[in-house]
Amino acid sequence: xxxxxxxxxxxxxxxxxxxxxxxxxxxxxxxxxxxxxxxxxxxxxxxxxxxxxxxxxxxxxxxxxxxxxxxxxxxxxxxxxxxxxxxxxxxxxxxxxxxxxxxxxxxxxxxxxxxxxxxxxxxxxxxxxxxxxxxxxxxxxxxxxxxxxxxxxxxxxxxxxxxxxxxxxxxxxxxxxxxxxxxxxxxxxxxxxxxxxxxxxxxxxxxxxxxxxxxxxxxxxxxxxxxxxxxxxxxxxxxxxxxxxxxxxxxxxxxxxxxxxxxxxxxxxxxx
Amino acid sequence: xxxxxxxxxxxxxxxxxxxxxxxxxxxxxxxxxxxxxxxxxxxxxxxxxxxxxxxxxxxxxxxxxxxxxxxxxxxxxxxxxxxxxxxxxxxxxxxxxxxxxxxxxxxxxxxxxxxxxxxxxxxxxxxxxxxxxxxxxxxxxxxxxxxxxxxxxxxxxxxxxxxxxxxxxxxxxxxxxxxxxxxxxxxxxxxxxxxxxxxxxxxxxxxxxxxxxxxxxxxxxxxxxxxxxxxxxxxxxxxxxxxxxxxxxxxxxxxxxxxxxxxxxxxxxx
Numbered sequence: 001x002x003x004x005x006x007x008x009x010x011x012x013x014x015x016x017x018x019x020x021x022x023x024x025x026x027x028x029x030x031x032x033x034x035x036x037x038x039x040x041x042x043x044x045x046x047x048x049x050x051x052x053x054x055x056x057x058x059x060x061x062x063x064x065x066x067x068x069x070x071x072x073x074x075x076x077x078x079x080x081x082x083x084x085x086x087x088x089x090x091x092x093x094x095x096x097x098x099x100x101x102x103x104x105x106x107x108x109x110x111x112x113x114x115x116x117x118x119x120x121x122x123x124x125x126x127x128x129x130x131x132x133x134x135x136x137x138x139x140x141x142x143x144x145x146x147x148x149x150x151x152x153x154x155x156x157x158x159x160x161x162x163x164x165x166x167x168x169x170x171x172x173x174x175x176x177x178x179x180x181x182x183x184x185x186x187x188x189x190x191x192x193x194x195x196x197x198x199x200x201x202x203x204x205x206x207x208x209x210x211x212x213x214x215x216x217x218x219x220x221x222x223x224x225x226x227x228x229x230x231x232x233x234x235x236x237x238x239x240x241x242x243x244x245x246x247x248x249x250x251x252x253x254x255x256x257x258x259x260x261x262x263x264x265x266x267x268x269x270x271x272x
Numbered sequence: 273x274x275x276x277x278x279x280x281x282x283x284x285x286x287x288x289x290x291x292x293x294x295x296x297x298x299x300x301x302x303x304x305x306x307x308x309x310x311x312x313x314x315x316x317x318x319x320x321x322x323x324x325x326x327x328x329x330x331x332x333x334x335x336x337x338x339x340x341x342x343x344x345x346x347x348x349x350x351x352x353x354x355x356x357x358x359x360x361x362x363x364x365x366x367x368x369x370x371x372x373x374x375x376x377x378x379x380x381x382x383x384x385x386x387x388x389x390x391x392x393x394x395x396x397x398x399x400x401x402x403x404x405x406x407x408x409x410x411x412x413x414x415x416x417x418x419x420x421x422x423x424x425x426x427x428x429x430x431x432x433x434x435x436x437x438x439x440x441x442x443x444x445x446x447x448x449x450x451x452x453x454x455x456x457x458x459x460x461x462x463x464x465x466x467x468x469x470x471x472x473x474x475x476x477x478x479x480x481x482x483x484x485x486x487x488x489x490x491x492x493x494x495x496x497x498x499x500x501x502x503x504x505x506x507x508x509x510x511x512x513x514x515x516x517x518x519x520x521x522x523x524x525x526x527x528x529x530x531x532x533x534x535x536x537x538x539x540x541x542x
Contacts, residue, residue, distance in 0.1 A: 079448055107450030117445035121463045130459050134450020142458050184445070191449055 027055040028091065029195050029227045035075050035085035037068075037251075045071045046082070047251040053195070058221045058228040060242035060259070062235060064271045068251040069231040070199050077106055077197065090194060107134025110188025110226075112198040116180040120173035124164060124183045127172050128155040131190025158186040162216060178209030185216060196220065198230035202237070214241050235267040327512035334510065338498060342517050344412050345494035346525075348487070349480040352416040356423020356480075357473050363389060363424065364431030365457060371435055373453065389432070393425025397483045401492040412493030419480045419487070427476050434468035435461050470536045474529040481525045485518050 035049040045068045074080040086095045089105045118127045125144045140146045159165045162182040202210030221228045247255035247270040367385035404414035442460040488496020502511040
């Protein structure tokens with residue numbers, strides 16, 4: 001009951017279009033400076049990427065395929081090691097952090113992937129319980145069957161928050177695309193994140209499911225103060241759901257402006 | 273202009289043609305070395321007919337003793353396979369490329385585990401049985417140990433390969449959430465490889481059941497020794513009984529294995 005009280009039920013919020021911009025906080029949650037990364041034989045993907053995401057801000061990163069969006073997000077959490085540049089998360093420089101420090105910082109960032117990345121043979125509930133592994137690992141965190149009552153209740157509350165409490169015991173590979181992405185978000189919420197990073201979170205979903213997922217993100221940023229950084233190919237979506245938009249082209253940030261000052265025409269020119 | 277329709281069979285290049293010829297020569301060489309003889313096969317036909325005539329009908333006089341020996345054969349197979357599977361899981365985790373890290377010590381552990389599994393796999397189970405008969409004495413325990421070691425070699429390799437092939441996405445997701453390597457292995461890699469674990473384990477049991485019959489020939493317990501004695505004393509009717517009993521046991525294990533595979537792979541969520 002206590003855990004349930006922490007979250008409001010899904011579906012309570014109307015679709016968010018043209019959100020009222022939230023004044024950017026002075027504190028910076030993510031600060032990326034001069035990131036360089038190349039793959040293969042010197043094929044540069046990131047060429048000095050620099051940007052910041054303020055506390056409680058929703059930031060969209062747009063750009064064509066291969067522009068470097070996903071690599072930038074992964075480098076920001078050091079899931080891919082950048083060749084140069086610095087990354088600060090919650091004012092903590094993680095560029096040279098050891099594994100322990102890195103894990104502690106990652107535990108505060110919920111990462112939502114385009115392909116959901118749930119463990120297919122496990123239940124939705126166990127997948128959500130896994131979100132807590134960064135804070136307390138070990139055998140008790142491997143399955144909902146082993147974990148404590150408090151964590152199970154919190155995982156159920158997270159599923160309830162995304163409107164999927166009734167699917168808790170369904171295997172992840174038996175969920176629809178939209179449901180899978182919601183479970184992935186519930187897993188991120190299980191981390192009690194200060195920030196959510198989402199890599200093309202609706203790219204593999206139909207328009208209705210995609211809108212539901214983006215509305216959910218909007219609720220989280222506005223109602224629970226979670227900072228959001230997401231990538232998208234959908235220019236209108238970026239304008240609708242982000243306070244600020246970054247455009248990346250050939251590994252460089254070519255636009256960094258509040259969404260209220262932009263139109264779709266301004267953004268479309270960064271494709272192609 | 274319309275494109276020319278490609279030929280049904282691609283004409284091989286010089287290198288490929290040479291390879292085909294070399295492979296054919298290699299195969300002929302193997303048959304020669306194996307003493308392959310059509311005349312011996314033809315002349316062996318009447319001898320086979322004679323054996324079958326003398327072996328039929330099977331003799332059921334020693335059924336109680338034979339049933340006990342057959343049961344012991346299956347017990348050896350089951351216990352040996354179980355021990356083998358339990359040991360091969362941690363060994364396979366160490367032997368899966370990139371699973372425990374890329375540092376120098378991790379690579380050394382990986383290489384060591386790989387070599388150990390390869391050694392267990394490449395030495396035949398009959399040789400292991402001979403070794404264990406010398407070390408722990410005649411009887412089913414030697415056979416059980418031989419099956420366990422053989423199972424480690426078999427399952428260790430397939431478990432490791434299944435974990436290497438596990439989808440990387442869920443692993444990345446848990447790493448991004450701050451999970452430790454060991455948590456990622458048990459929460460993302462092992463569940464992804466579980467269907468292969470189940471299939472391989474059931475195949476290992478089927479393989480062990482067949483092997484445990486042969487192990488008896490060198491004194492490592494089970495029904496194999498009964499078969500050898502029957503053949504040595506030209507008691508072909510008894511030998512036929514034993515062969516049929518082995519056939520039924522292996523068939524049963526394979527059938528149960530097949531049903532279990534289907535049921536377990538459908539499974540329920542955890």
